Amino acid sequence: MKNQFYSYIKDLQNQITKGLEKVDGKAQFKEDVWKRSEGGGGRSRILENGFVIEKGGVNISQVHGSLPESMQAYFKVGDVAFSACGLSLVIHPKNPMAPTVHANYRYFEMYDKSGKCIDQWFGGGLDLTPYYLFEEDAKHFHKQCKQACDEHHTEFYSDFKDKCDSYFYNAHRDEARGIGGLFFDYLRADKVFSISDRYNFVSSVGDSFLEAYLPILNRRKDLPYTSDQRNWQEIRRGRYVEFNLVHDKGTLFGLKTNGRIESVLMSLPPNVQWRYDYHPEKESEEAKLISILKNPVSWI
Amino acid sequence: MKNQFYSYIKDLQNQITKGLEKVDGKAQFKEDVWKRSEGGGGRSRILENGFVIEKGGVNISQVHGSLPESMQAYFKVGDVAFSACGLSLVIHPKNPMAPTVHANYRYFEMYDKSGKCIDQWFGGGLDLTPYYLFEEDAKHFHKQCKQACDEHHTEFYSDFKDKCDSYFYNAHRDEARGIGGLFFDYLRADKVFSISDRYNFVSSVGDSFLEAYLPILNRRKDLPYTSDQRNWQEIRRGRYVEFNLVHDKGTLFGLKTNGRIESVLMSLPPNVQWRYDYHPEKESEEAKLISILKNPVSWI
Numbered sequence: 320m321k322n323q324f325y326s327y328i329k330d331l332q333n334q335i336t337k338g339l340e341k342v343d344g345k346a347q348f349k350e351d352v353w354k355r356s357e358g359g360g361g362r363s364r365i366l367e368n369g370f371v372i373e374k375g376g377v378n379i380s381q382v383h384g385s386l387p388e389s390m391q392a393y394f395k396v397g398d399v400a401f402s403a404c405g406l407s408l409v410i411h412p413k414n415p416m417a418p419t420v421h422a423n424y425r426y427f428e429m430y431d432k433s434g435k436c437i438d439q440w441f442g443g444g445l446d447l448t449p450y451y452l453f454e455e456d457a458k459h460f461h462k463q464c465k466q467a468c469d470e471h472h473t474e475f476y477s478d479f480k481d482k483c484d485s486y487f488y489n490a491h492r493d494e495a496r497g498i499g500g501l502f503f504d505y506l507r508a509d510k511v512f513s514i515s516d517r518y519n520f521v522s523s524v525g526d527s528f529l530e531a532y533l534p535i536l537n538r539r540k541d542l543p544y545t546s547d548q549r550n551w552q553e554i555r556r557g558r559y560v561e562f563n564l565v566h567d568k569g570t571l572f573g574l575k576t577n578g579r580i581e582s583v584l585m586s587l588p589p590n591v592q593w594r595y596d597y598h599p600e601k602e603s604e605e606a607k608l609i610s611i612l613k614n615p616v617s618w619i
Numbered sequence: 620m621k622n623q624f625y626s627y628i629k630d631l632q633n634q635i636t637k638g639l640e641k642v643d644g645k646a647q648f649k650e651d652v653w654k655r656s657e658g659g660g661g662r663s664r665i666l667e668n669g670f671v672i673e674k675g676g677v678n679i680s681q682v683h684g685s686l687p688e689s690m691q692a693y694f695k696v697g698d699v700a701f702s703a704c705g706l707s708l709v710i711h712p713k714n715p716m717a718p719t720v721h722a723n724y725r726y727f728e729m730y731d732k733s734g735k736c737i738d739q740w741f742g743g744g745l746d747l748t749p750y751y752l753f754e755e756d757a758k759h760f761h762k763q764c765k766q767a768c769d770e771h772h773t774e775f776y777s778d779f780k781d782k783c784d785s786y787f788y789n790a791h792r793d794e795a796r797g798i799g800g801l802f803f804d805y806l807r808a809d810k811v812f813s814i815s816d817r818y819n820f821v822s823s824v825g826d827s828f829l830e831a832y833l834p835i836l837n838r839r840k841d842l843p844y845t846s847d848q849r850n851w852q853e854i855r856r857g858r859y860v861e862f863n864l865v866h867d868k869g870t871l872f873g874l875k876t877n878g879r880i881e882s883v884l885m886s887l888p889p890n891v892q893w894r895y896d897y898h899p900e901k902e903s904e905e906a907k908l909i910s911i912l913k914n915p916v917s918w919i
Contacts, residue, residue: 351896365895376895491874557887564864565874574791574865581896587857589894593887595665595676596651 320439320514321402324426324521325381328406329362331424331525332379335408336364338529339377342536343369348377353579358384359402363582367589371417371540375410376585386429389575399437400430406525407569409586410532415552417539418449418456418497419559420532421586423569424525426518439514441521442504444479445528446487447535448497448559450552452608454618456535457498461618463531464501464524471520476619479503484615489562494612496562500531551605554597556588563587620739620814621702624726624821625681628706629662631724631825632679635708636664638829639677642836643669648677653879658684659702663882667889671717671840675710676885686729689875699737700730706825707869709886710832715852717839718749718756718797719859720832721886723869724825726818739814741821742804745828746783747835748797748859750852752908754918756835757798761918763831764801764824771820776919779803784915789862794912796862800831851905854897856888863887 336348346369354360361380366372381404391397405425412419422445429438447460461480468475483502488495501524508514563570563586573583599605636648646669654660661680666672681704691697705725712719722745729738747760761780768775783802788795801824808814863870863886873883899905 367895374893374895491880553890560860560891561864561884564861565871571865580791584861584893585895587893589892590853591857591860591891591893593674593884593889593891595667595674595885596881 320518321381321404321426321428324441324518325379325404327518327522327525328379328404328424331406331528332362332364332377335528336366336377338533339366339372339375339410342533342540343371345370346372351582353582355380355382355384355579358382361579361582363579363585365585369413371412371414371536373411373413374585374589375408376582377406377408378582378585379406380404380579380582390572393572394429396429400434402428402430405443407586408528410536411556411588412536412540414540414542415450415544415548416453416542417536418447419556419588421446421448422525422528424521426521439507440504441506441517443521443524444483444500444502445524445531446483446497446500446502447532448555449608450555451548451604452498452611453535453539456538457618459534460498460500460531463527465619467523467527468501468520470523471516475503475520476501487562489558489566491565492558492561494558494609495615496559496612498611498618499615550592551599553588553590553592554594556591557593560587560591620818621681621704621726621728624741624818625679625704627818627822627825628679628704628724631706631828632662632664632677635828636666636677638833639666639672639675639710642833642840643671645670646672648675651881653882655680655682655684655879658682661879661882663879663885665885669713671712671714671836673711673713674885674889675708676882677706677708678882678885679706680704680879680882690872693872694729696729700734702728702730705743707886708828710836711856711888712836712840714840714842715750715844715848716753716842717836718747719856719888721746721748722825722828724821726821739807740804741806741817743821743824744779744783744800744802745824745831746787746797746800746802747832748855749908750855751848751904752798752911753835753839756838757918759834760798760800760831763827765919767823767827768801768820770823771816775803775820776801787862789858789866791865792858792861794858794909795915796859796912798911798918799915850892851899853888853890853892854894855908856891857893860887860891 346366348364348366351363359382363378365376383402386401407423409421424443465476479501483499486502506517648664648666651663659682663678665676683702686701707723709721724743765776779801783799786802806817
């Protein structure tokens with residue numbers, strides 16, 4: 320399964336970077352292949368200063384070895400071996416009318432001393448972070464999420480949509496990071512689903528990424544905007560940084576387990592502002608976004 | 620003691636904001652007085668878009684009540700009452716030749732059910748984060764730190780200087796946040812020092828702040844700089860954000876114990892950049908700074 324999934328995310332990385340380059344029209348992803356001294360490595364692809372994408376990364380990695388102590392405590396297991404592979408992407412468009420997007424698809428295995436696999440699961444999801452809210456975009460994104468889910472189980476969408484709203488939440492700001500999407504974790508084989516069923520579900524979600532995001536990016540990338548709107552985007556990107564550095568488990572794991580820092584932190588936006596106690600004008604487009612982030616809604 | 624110290628930091632806040640406004644020459648601190656629903660409150664003073672200071676805050680607070688659960692676990696105590704007061708400041712100058720400075724002076728008391736004080740201590744320090752290294756500035760800053768310490772004990776400076784280098788360390792980047800200063804905590808009464816001796820020490824350090832920082836700010840605030848140097852400052856400010864959001868105990872406490880978020884996060888710089896895998900040219904001034912941050916030196 321781990322070879323099958325790694326092969327899938329290698330293809331998916333190619334497909335996604337090609338699709339994004341085509342929309343950008345100028346910049347190309349730069350590839351960094353890296354090795355992890357304890358076992359495994361990855362292939363990071365980063366794009367900066369494109370026509371459309373100000374900064375973005377689409378990274379894959381496959382790491383293995385002894386489970387680091389901090390992760391033993393987290394997973395409540397002893398000194399076991401593990402293998403983990405996944406694809407992570409974050410795209411920060413230049414135009415404040417175009418939303419930031421994040422997606423992640425991952426697979427984890429643990430082994431006992433004899434090398435026997437004792438646990439295996441999938442996790443991941445995708446979510447959208449707009450700076451200006453176009454309902455049409457939010458509906459399109461969630462519709463694609465729902466379609467990918469519905470092929471596999473009628474309850475997946477509402478379950479994983481709710482998990483996404485709960486997870487990507489800046490508790491210290493009492494607001495969501497964005498307008499959500501899907502979030503799932505610990506998808507194991509059980510009475511209903513085999514591990515192959517889990518694979519089929521996660522790869523359906525992966526396959527839907529470009530169709531979920533590119534139409535939105537295409538609609539918004541050339542809209543006119545003011546410097547005030549650009550400032551608002553940069554202030555909101557500050558909230559993105561706050562979530563990723565304070566709350567995001569994946570980022571903190573990466574930082575605390577000696578991950579490849581530049582690949583872990585590729586998610587941070589290129590230009591960011593923090594102003595003291597900044598609030599948008601009442602009834603403005605900016606205020607409308609905040610009210611949605613404070614009370615996540617159903618988009619379908 | 621808590622009244623004596625709060626009265627001291629109220630005066631110190633006045634003195635420091637007055638001194639900084641005089642150097643800035645344009646902007647004035649804006650005051651926000653706030654209350655904490657569980658007991659206490661504070662007086663935040665923030666300055667933005669000055670001639671010299673791009674963003675800065677000098678905040679005092681005095682909070683009390685039941686010790687929040689997360690802090691009970693941290694201090695390894697049960698359900699006790701507490702009182703905490705302190706002054707925190709962070710100044711981000713506009714000119715990349717002028718360093719960012721941080722200082723904090725705080726006092727903590729805990730009480731049993733009968734209201735008897737069962738523990739009390741001081742903590743705090745000050746540290747400098749340059750974007751370009753002027754040895755003259757680092758030496759001046761550390762000399763002022765040492766002078767404030769030497770009046771009280773000959774070992775304080777070297778002890779608290781080392782603690783500062785250890786604490787303000789971005790472990791995930793393997794580099795110090797800046798060139799250090801002083802850091803001390805849990806300064807209790809003991810066989811050698813009474814709690815009044817501790818107060819006298821902390822107030823000496825507080826009194827030395829303006830003399831430690833203003834001469835540096837005055838020397839650097841009007842130096843010419845290029846847009847590349849400004850970009851470098853904004854990239855380095857990204858490391859400041861990483862430290863404060865990932866590692867700084869005070870910030871995380873504030874975020875996780877429902878502190879006043881805008882006062883806690885006033886430390887974040889106004890304009891920040893993250894670029895992928897950015898490294899300065901070899902032997903450049905920027906590379907020289909990094910090499911010092913990777914191997915903290917003795918400045919005296």
